[in-house]
Amino acid sequence: HSPLLRARQTADLCAERWPDAVLVEDEAFVPSPDAEAAGARLLELAAGQGTVLLVSHLPLLPALCDWLCDAQRHFEPADAVLLEADDALAWRGGFRRVAP
Numbered sequence: 001h002s003p004l005l006r007a008r009q010t011a012d013l014c015a016e017r018w019p020d021a022v023l024v025e026d027e028a029f030v031p032s033p034d035a036e037a038a039g040a041r042l043l044e045l046a047a048g049q050g051t052v053l054l055v056s057h058l059p060l061l062p063a064l065c066d067w068l069c070d071a072q073r074h075f076e077p078a079d080a081v082l083l084e085a086d087d088a089l090a091w092r093g094g095f096r097r098v099a100p
Contacts, residue, residue: 001055002029035063
């Protein structure tokens with residue numbers, strides 16, 4: 001997760017739901033990073049993991065979605081995106097809006 005307060009708080013809430021989760025705070029996931037560098041860091045952290053949850057901010061999430069799956073989306077605060085990769089790391093994204 002991003003080191004900024006709201007992302008840290010959301011990650012903590014997720015960790016309560018999934019107590020075996022390992023929290024990783026990383027500057028790569030701040031609001032205005034380089035999507036390619038953030039994507040590379042995310043893939044590095046995801047290696048060998050079954051599931052990874054990234055808690056971050058706009059504009060990173062749409063930029064990262066575009067970088068991973070060439071799928072531009074408009075994001076609003078509190079949106080979520082599910083990205084799945086096949087064995088060859090071909091990414092596809094499923095987008096859904098989360099109601100507050």
